[in-house]
Amino acid sequence: METARPLVLGIDFGTSNSACALIDAQGALQVIPLDGAKAEMPTALFFASETHSVLFGAEAMQAYLNGTEGRLLRSLKSLMGSRLMDEYTAVGDKSIRFFDIVVLFFKELKRRCEAHVGQPLTHAMLGRPVHFVDDDTERDQLAQETLGRAATEAGFTQIAYQLEPIAAALDYEQRVAKETTALVVDIGGGTSDFTVIRLNPERSAQGDRTADILATTGVHIGGTDFDRLLDLTTVMPHLGYKHVGTGGRIVPSSVFFDLSTWHLIHQAYTRKSMHFAKELWTDYTDQALHRRLMDALEEQHGHRMLASVEAAKIACSISGDGAVVNVDFLDRSLAPTVDAANMEAALHASLAQVVQCAQDCVAAAGLQAVDAVYLTGGSSALRTLIAALRAAMPQATLVEGNRFGGVAAGLAWAGAVHPY
Ligand SMILES: Nc1ncnc2c1ncn2[C@@H]1O[C@H](COP(=O)(O)OP(=O)(O)OP(=O)(O)O)[C@@H](O)[C@H]1O
Numbered sequence: 001m002e003t004a005r006p007l008v009l010g011i012d013f014g015t016s017n018s019a020c021a022l023i024d025a026q027g028a029l030q031v032i033p034l035d036g037a038k039a040e041m042p043t044a045l046f047f048a049s050e051t052h053s054v055l056f057g058a059e060a061m062q063a064y065l066n067g068t069e070g071r072l073l074r075s076l077k078s079l080m081g082s083r084l085m086d087e088y089t090a091v092g093d094k095s096i097r098f099f100d101i102v103v104l105f106f107k108e109l110k111r112r113c114e115a116h117v118g119q120p121l122t123h124a125m126l127g128r129p130v131h132f133v134d135d136d137t138e139r140d141q142l143a144q145e146t147l148g149r150a151a152t153e154a155g156f157t158q159i160a161y162q163l164e165p166i167a168a169a170l171d172y173e174q175r176v177a178k179e180t181t182a183l184v185v186d187i188g189g190g191t192s193d194f195t196v197i198r199l200n201p202e203r204s205a206q207g208d209r210t211a212d213i214l215a216t217t218g219v220h221i222g223g224t225d226f227d228r229l230l231d232l233t234t235v236m237p238h239l240g241y242k243h244v245g246t247g248g249r250i251v252p253s254s255v256f257f258d259l260s261t262w263h264l265i266h267q268a269y270t271r272k273s274m275h276f277a278k279e280l281w282t283d284y285t286d287q288a289l290h291r292r293l294m295d296a297l298e299e300q301h302g303h304r305m306l307a308s309v310e311a312a313k314i315a316c317s318i319s320g321d322g323a324v325v326n327v328d329f330l331d332r333s334l335a336p337t338v339d340a341a342n343m344e345a346a347l348h349a350s351l352a353q354v355v356q357c358a359q360d361c362v363a364a365a366g367l368q369a370v371d372a373v374y375l376t377g378g379s380s381a382l383r384t385l386i387a388a389l390r391a392a393m394p395q396a397t398l399v400e401g402n403r404f405g406g407v408a409a410g411l412a413w414a415g416a417v418h419p420y
Pocket residue numbers: 013014015016017018077164187188189190191192222223224310313314317318376377378379380381382403404
């Protein structure tokens with residue numbers, strides 16, 4: 001008698017959001033409700049100082065935004081492949097390795113999924129971007145190993161990997177009726193990944209699809225970069241970014257880059273950085289700007305400012321209208337706005353790189369054009385990006401897909417046919 005296949009958990013550990021799915025014993029896709037009823041869960045942890053508890057996902061974001069005393073960690077995936085992964089960071093009166101924080105997150109994912117399916121899960125299909133790190137195969141390999149090690153330490157004993165855009169394609173394939181050559185575009189929080197793949201529902205059940213994958217490309221640009229660029233253009237000037245100070249010199253800018261980069265914000269609060277920032281007053285001619293910078297650092301408003309920028313980005317990308325970045329906690333007299341014009345100006349160069357990478361993928365597949373462009377990932381909702389892709393690929397049908405759960409679903413399909 002054939003033994004039942006073990007359940008394989010597809011894990012999309014995303015820069016901004018994570019999601020999990022599996023194919024159940026009846027062969028049906030189950031996307032796990034990870035965060036309340038929602039499939040996607042913010043890749044965030046919050047270490048609360050007073051209660052010494054650790055919160056995950058939406059709860060973590062909420063606690064932080066409500067002003068609970070403690071430390072927020074977000075965008076951990078951006079540290080994969082970097083030396084920071086093995087460094088210790090202060091949370092409350094303890095210090096903990098970034099790697100161990102990732103392990104904590106994986107343990108929580110595993111616990112929530114097991115609670116949902118009512119049995120232990122040991123097999124994982126892990127998604128990975130085309131490039132964790134651009135132009136450095138050694139560090140890229142290290143990043144994948146780190147991801148696998150974190151899953152192993154969390155208790156998964158059998159691990160395999162699939163590229164995120166291929167997973168997204170496998171999910172899309174469930175909905176195509178005939179052979180289609182598709183460019184799958186996955187614009188997430190940290191990376192933009194592309195695959196040109198021949199989709200055919202009749203070949204869905206095959207484990208090895210290597211022959212159908214015509215090309216993959218990827219670039220390390222995503223929604224968190226857009227947040228940074230928009231923070232730098234809308235909020236940071238009020239703290240002195242690009243302020244022309246004494247002697248006609250521009251104020252040194254590293255503190256503004258740290259404050260507007262999710263995974264580097266904590267660096268701005270170290271004693272050394274705070275000291276450096278304090279001394280910057282001599283570079284400012286407008287001391288009110290410097291006072292605001294020091295307020296932001298002393299009150300540790302970095303994540304709050306960036307979360308407000310992100311909210312305004314999303315609001316503007318959905319409605320097309322300008323959206324105010326709420327920084328009342330810093331200074332009620334300020335009302336920086338994200339609108340179509342400054343968004344276009346701030347993101348133009350990055351979006352051009354993303355579109356170029358999409359075109360490179362089609363060219364690498366040896367094609368002039370594809371039948372369909374399938375969009376997935378949270379940042380694929382950006383109107384300017386959709387317009388740029390449409391202009392670059394006029395022959396293709398643009399399909400707006402499952403923005404958040406698609407990669408996890410595809411990983412589940414890949415896991416179900418993988419020979420562990
Ligand atoms: N409507 C929207 N318009 C623009 N951006 C959006 C919208 N909704 C979400 N985003 C952005 O999408 C990003 C998250 O997308 P997603 O969950 O696909 O990323 P991820 O899978 O976590 O990241 P990655 O795949 O790069 O590791 C965030 O940067 C978020 O700000």
